[in-house]
Amino acid sequence: MEFETTKQENAIVIKVTGRMDAVTAPEFENACSPHVEAREKLLVADLSNLEYISSAGLRSILSTAKKMKANSGEIRFCNLNGMVQEVFSISGFSSMFTICETLEEALK
Amino acid sequence: MIKNTGLAAKLIILILTSTTVIFIATFSYNYLSYRNIILKELEDTIANLALATVFKIETVLRAAEKVPLTMRTCMQNHPHSAEDINRLLKSTIQDNPDIFGSAIAFAPYAFDPQKRYYAPYCYRRTGAPTVTMLGSESYHYFDLDWYQIPRELDRPIWTEPYFDEGGGNIIMSTFSVPFYRGHQNEDIIEGIITADISLLWLQEIVSSVKIYSRGYAFLISRNGKVVTHPKKQLIMQESIFSIAEDRSDESLRTLGRKMIHGESGFTTMTDFFTDTKSWLYYAPVSSTGWSLAVIVPEDDLLHGLRKLTNKVFIIGMLGFILLVLLITFISDTITKPLGTLADKTVEIARGNLDVTLPTPKHNDEIGHLTNSFAEMRSALKEYIADLAETTAAKERIESELKIAHTIQMSFLPKRFPPFPEKDEFDIFATLQPAKEVGGDLYDFFLLDDHHLFFCVGDVSDKGVPAALFMAVTKTLLKGLADVAMQPSEILEKVNAELSIDNDSMMFVTLFCGILNIKTGELTYSNAGHNPPVVIRRGSSPDWLSLPRGLVLGAMEDSAYSTNKIVLAENDMLLVYTDGVTEAMNGEKKLYSSERLLKTVEKQPFKTTEELVHMVMHSVNSFSGEEPQTDDITILAIQRKS
Numbered sequence: 001m002e003f004e005t006t007k008q009e010n011a012i013v014i015k016v017t018g019r020m021d022a023v024t025a026p027e028f029e030n031a032c033s034p035h036v037e038a039r040e041k042l043l044v045a046d047l048s049n050l051e052y053i054s055s056a057g058l059r060s061i062l063s064t065a066k067k068m069k070a071n072s073g074e075i076r077f078c079n080l081n082g083m084v085q086e087v088f089s090i091s092g093f094s095s096m097f098t099i100c101e102t103l104e105e106a107l108k
Numbered sequence: 109m110i111k112n113t114g115l116a117a118k119l120i121i122l123i124l125t126s127t128t129v130i131f132i133a134t135f136s137y138n139y140l141s142y143r144n145i146i147l148k149e150l151e152d153t154i155a156n157l158a159l160a161t162v163f164k165i166e167t168v169l170r171a172a173e174k175v176p177l178t179m180r181t182c183m184q185n186h187p188h189s190a191e192d193i194n195r196l197l198k199s200t201i202q203d204n205p206d207i208f209g210s211a212i213a214f215a216p217y218a219f220d221p222q223k224r225y226y227a228p229y230c231y232r233r234t235g236a237p238t239v240t241m242l243g244s245e246s247y248h249y250f251d252l253d254w255y256q257i258p259r260e261l262d263r264p265i266w267t268e269p270y271f272d273e274g275g276g277n278i279i280m281s282t283f284s285v286p287f288y289r290g291h292q293n294e295d296i297i298e299g300i301i302t303a304d305i306s307l308l309w310l311q312e313i314v315s316s317v318k319i320y321s322r323g324y325a326f327l328i329s330r331n332g333k334v335v336t337h338p339k340k341q342l343i344m345q346e347s348i349f350s351i352a353e354d355r356s357d358e359s360l361r362t363l364g365r366k367m368i369h370g371e372s373g374f375t376t377m378t379d380f381f382t383d384t385k386s387w388l389y390y391a392p393v394s395s396t397g398w399s400l401a402v403i404v405p406e407d408d409l410l411h412g413l414r415k416l417t418n419k420v421f422i423i424g425m426l427g428f429i430l431l432v433l434l435i436t437f438i439s440d441t442i443t444k445p446l447g448t449l450a451d452k453t454v455e456i457a458r459g460n461l462d463v464t465l466p467t468p469k470h471n472d473e474i475g476h477l478t479n480s481f482a483e484m485r486s487a488l489k490e491y492i493a494d495l496a497e498t499t500a501a502k503e504r505i506e507s508e509l510k511i512a513h514t515i516q517m518s519f520l521p522k523r524f525p526p527f528p529e530k531d532e533f534d535i536f537a538t539l540q541p542a543k544e545v546g547g548d549l550y551d552f553f554l555l556d557d558h559h560l561f562f563c564v565g566d567v568s569d570k571g572v573p574a575a576l577f578m579a580v581t582k583t584l585l586k587g588l589a590d591v592a593m594q595p596s597e598i599l600e601k602v603n604a605e606l607s608i609d610n611d612s613m614m615f616v617t618l619f620c621g622i623l624n625i626k627t628g629e630l631t632y633s634n635a636g637h638n639p640p641v642v643i644r645r646g647s648s649p650d651w652l653s654l655p656r657g658l659v660l661g662a663m664e665d666s667a668y669s670t671n672k673i674v675l676a677e678n679d680m681l682l683v684y685t686d687g688v689t690e691a692m693n694g695e696k697k698l699y700s701s702e703r704l705l706k707t708v709e710k711q712p713f714k715t716t717e718e719l720v721h722m723v724m725h726s727v728n729s730f731s732g733e734e735p736q737t738d739d740i741t742i743l744a745i746q747r748k749s
Contacts (some may be wrong), residue, residue: 022570052698054690054738055547055568055617062568062662063613080409091617091636092658092666093349 003031011042011107017049020057029060032075036067043068044106048079053087065097074098078106115446116439123435124428131424138420140223142413146386148408151374154389157319158372158402160389162391164313165327169395173264175204176285177304183301184213185288190219190228194239197230200303201237207275207303208232208280211242212287214299215259219247226250227660231304241376255300258284262297262622268398269307269335271344279307279335279344281396311336314400320408321326322382330397332364333442339381351380359485361453363390367399379403445474449481461489509572512539516575519582520550522719532625533560536716538724540736547574547616548581548685548739555591561622564743568659577614581660595620595633599660603635603668609661615661619654619683628675628747633668635660638701640688641708642673643680645692649708651701652681682708682719687740691727699730716744 001018007034012035020028035043043064078100080088090092100106182188182196193212200210207232219226225243231240243249248738250256258265264285284302288295310327314336317325328335332347342351350366351357359377366373370392379386382405390401407414448466455463465482468475517539524536539551547567557560563585567574593601598620606616619640621632632652636659639651654730655669675681686706691699707726713719720742727740 051688055566055615057685058659059568059613059615062615062659066613087258088655090638090663092656093636095656096663096666 008107011044012040013044013046015046015080019052020050022056025056025060029064032064039071041073043075044080045077046103047077047084050084053084058091061103076100078103087098115443116436119439120432120435127431139417146409146413150387152405154404155320156404157317158389158391159315160398161325162393162400165393166395168309172305173283174208175200175207175284176301179301179361180285180287182708189664193228194195197228197239198237201230202231206305208305208306211302212299213255215297218298252280254284258286258300262286268331281302283308284645297519317402320404322408323404325396325400325402327400328367330368332368356382382443456485461485512572512575519579532748534716534746534748536720538720540739540740542736543581547578548684549578549743550741550743551582558624558626559591560623560625561589562745563618564685565616565618566739568614581616594670595622595631596670599633599635599668603660603666604664607664610661615659617659630675631670631672633670635668638686641682643708645678649705677747677749680744682748683743685741687738688727692734694734699727716746719744
């Protein structure tokens with residue numbers, strides 16, 4: 001899995017490319033943790049290039065989200081493609097997190 | 109030694125080769141330098157010797173010349189009669205033992221206009237001097253060398269030496285002096301005065317020349333004739349040119365030419381007498397035109413140097429042998445511990461880590477190596493011990509995992525049919541774990557006579573933590589499920605319990621339902637789980653419409669809702685985990701929910717068991733050789749009459 005992190009005006013944007021399964025899920029957590037520790041208020045995960053997400057991937061998202069929340073921060077997701085959209089929807093993550101169509105929307 | 113050949117031989121070859129080169133270079137330089145010094149000294153020595161000898165010869169010759177010269181004075185200053193001349197001759201012979209004979213040979217008609225020949229000759233015959241007259245029609249002395257040459261040259265000359273056979277076989281030479289009679293300041297040669305002089309003394313002088321052990325001298329005449337030589341046969345018999353001719357020795361001929369031309373010089377040649385390479389100095393005897401050569405064989409000359417050279421060579425060889433022994437010893441002390449170490453390495457490589465290493469004697473490189481080696485061995489030992497421990501631990505964990513798997517699988521109801529007395533429904537389920545211990549679960553039990561609770565869940569992980577989480581979930585479900593509760597309420601309670609202190613952020617997706625087996629009414633709720641498939645008679649299989657609901661354990665206060673449908677007789681419900689839809693094949697393609705729906709629609713099945721096996725078979729054949737990454741759980745339920 002590859003991560004491309006950019007610092008925006010009010011948020012950190014992490015663009016995720018690849019597959020987030022049991023093997024690679026910890027990489028996402030590791031990629032996010034510096035920003036969590038830096039007490040960033042808004043983390044936006046751009047999932048446009050995320051091909052697949054397993055329950056382990058959901059777990060690392062959940063873990064990161066909880067840590068953000070503990071620092072009164074927030075994690076948002078944007079550009080979810082078909083499969084990922086479906087998993088988010090089935091798992092109820094769609095109702096739990098802020099899911100946006102576009103990056104611009106997520107940064108508002 | 110044999111095992112050390114490599115290093116030791118290399119050292120020996122390298123050092124000895126360079127030593128040999130240095131030795132030979134020094135040796136050669138030394139030899140050549142000394143040789144040059146010796147030759148230079150020789151040149152000086154034999155030049156001095158030759159010149160001294162020549163001087164001696166010249167001195168004697170000058171003395172011998174005085175007698176005829178005195179006779180000439182006598183002849184030129186006083187008028188003389190035949191008797192006067194005879195008296196002069198006789199007295200001269202008597203007074204000078206070195207003079208063998210003397211003649212006063214007049215030019216034709218010079219003594220007596222009547223006489224063409226007039227040449228009284230006085231010589232020793234058995235002691236008393238006797239006078240005889242030379243010259244006759246058969247003896248034209250005017251044509252002979254001793255007469256003609258001094259007359260032509262108008263000066264005294266020494267004739268070529270010759271053997272006087274009549275006078276006792278001795279070498280003689282004749283000194284001829286022209287004498288004159290004045291005519292108004294014009295000198296006319298009146299005749300020639302001769303003195304035959306023995307050259308015995310000459311041989312003595314020349315043969316007394318000794319230099320080194322075999323050095324000698326010889327004398328040649330103006331024509332190259334050998335006058336004195338240690339080899340007596342050559343004297344007066346051979347000339348330097350005839351010898352050169354016999355031996356076809358061009359250099360000797362050249363030397364002879366230089367000698368008779370009155371040159372002097374230092375040269376090397378193969379001596380015709382000793383037949384060895386020799387050094388030679390030649391110098392002229394200027395009064396007679398003779399030439400003296402002093403010869404030294406090179407062997408004599410360099411004898412000392414050669415002896416010294418041999419000694420140096422022997423010393424060098426001894427040093428060489430000593431060096432070989434020394435290097436062998438040194439390389440042995442270096443390579444022996446290395447060899448021992450190498451042997452020990454082989455043993456260690458074979459796995460014998462307890463082999464005793466040699467104790468280093470010195471704190472040198474070998475010592476360091478041995479110490480490092482010992483450290484390496486202990487590190488290796490430690491590592492192997494660690495590895496053995498880890499392996500043991502791993503084996504223990506694996507066996508524990510196996511036990512955990514057995515325990516986990518024992519949680520799941522596996523006896524089918526589970527309720528043989530109930531013919532209102534049919535249920536079948538299976539779980540195919542990805543690892544030894546999986547995170548999927550399914551369960552079903554009767555809440556009362558008419559209500560069947562069933563659920564399928566998937567913990568967001570695998571292995572022991574997932575299994576534990578699954579066990580907790582299953583226990584909670586079993587404990588909390590009640591006929592009086594809606595499925596959503598059950599989920600809310602379970603979620604609340606799971607969410608408390610869920611630091612590991614593990615969660616579980618779960619579908620649960622309560623089937624009224626009498627009426628076919630099915631109430632169900634969902635916590636982030638995949639939608640089940642409803643299979644009704646007379647219509648295509650379809651997804652069960654699910655209420656929204658977050659996974660269990662994610663958020664403490666999640667709310668869930670309950671949906672309701674009625675299952676007609678023989679209607680079926682297929683519940684599964686994402687291990688089915690997300691099963692992957694070699695091309696990294698997912699099995700997908702579409703394929704699941706199509707499979708259920710197309711493939712034949714009659715019972716729940718057949719349906720479950722059919723789907724499992726479909727998934728497994730889709731994945732092929734690709735390893736299973738997630739647990740696969742399939743549960744099917746059918747309402748019967």
